[in-house]
Amino acid sequence: MISVVIPHLNQPGALDACLANLKAQTLSHDSFEIIVVDNGSAIMPTDVISRFPGVRLLHEARPGPGPARNTGVAAGSGEVLAFIDADCRAHPDWLSSIWRSLHSSPSGTVLGGDVRIWHDASEHLDAIAAYESVFAYRFRLYIERDGYAGTGNMAMFRRDFDSVGPFAGIDVAEDMEWGRRARRAGLRFRYIPEMIVYHPARSSLHELYVKWDRQIAHSRNMAEGTPAWRLRWIAQALLVLASPAPSIVTVLTSDRLDGVGARIKAIAIMCAVRLHRVMTMLSLLRNRRAVAWNR
Known part of the structure; x- marks a missing residue:
């Protein structure tokens, strides 16, 4: 079982698209669970969740995506943890790539994947999307040069997460800080190019x-x-x-x-x-x- 954990704050439309893509995964649906953790939205996304049977909605009052992810991890039952952001869309083979890669990697491996800018293939990139396509989510660089993976596309066995401990709060970059502790605990990070999620470009x-x-x-x-x-x-x-x-x-x-x-x-x-x-x-x-x- 894979526990997919999604922190959410005031992005119901993006969350709807994220969940739709997760429900379209090629991995068998009885092999994963989806846990959304709201972090203080003006309106809880209950209407969105109701359109996706089986998705669990939780609440975390402490501000920050790190505490929200910790709440999702604690509530999940999967031996594998997969993290994605509410405004991302997963490639149909995202979870299958995670499953294959974890089971073919040495013990103590944390996976990080590719994050690409989402856009309609029929439309020309505007200036912001062009810039972000090159510079926004350089996850391979983060892993191979800096030694950590971004939490918008990261996966690991639960036992390895537990050996490092929970994510930090909002005052620090929780992915970078967790990565430092993971390396001290003896874990290694591996970049998986087939582990793809998409993120929309910023609008301004x-x-x-x-x-x-x-x-x-x-x-x-x-x-x-x-x-x-x-x-x-x-x-x-x-x-x-x-x-x-x-x-x-x-x-x-x-x-x-x-x-x-x-x-x-x-x-x-x-x-x-x-x-x-x-x-x-x-x-x-x-x-x-x-x-x-x-x-």
Whole structure:
């Protein structure tokens, strides 16, 4: 049995699409359960859940997707845990890929998969979607370079999750923090390209800025108190300021974009986002910033 855990906050339409895709999985339906954990929505998504018999809806009052996932894990009965976000859509073979890959991997392996931008194949990518197709969810990079998997597409045996412990709260990047503890516990991360979920592109530059503001605040909170953290923080900001030049090559050679127009649009948004990141990082040198998810 696989327990699929989905944290939710004020995204009923996206949750409906997510559940529809999970119900269309090629893996036998008696091999998995779906647990949605609401984290304080203005209106509980009971109408959405009622359209999908067998899906369980729980509530977690502590803010943050980490605590919501912990509640789902505790309520589940599967020997395998699979995590996906409410605004994602799973490829039909997502759970089958998880099952095959876990049982062909060494003991103590945590799986992370590919996250692609969802868009209608008949439509041209707008500037935001073009940028996010290259830079938004670089899960292979997170796993192979940074040693952690994003919780929007991650799976493991329950016994391995228990050996590490629950996800942290909203003040830190719970996937990165959990990954650090997992590595200390002796677990290893493996990238599975066939383990695919899709995420819609953000609708505006402002939404991209909000996403980065949250991630930068997480990183700042995790860095505070470490030796010479302010000097290292300034150095990181300078690296971000210089990063557009090599990233242009990444855009021009990416296999996730077609045509010159899409690449030019992606480069323009990339430069705007990098400048915003630098300004935000420098503004947080003196004071912490409260973190809220799904704004």
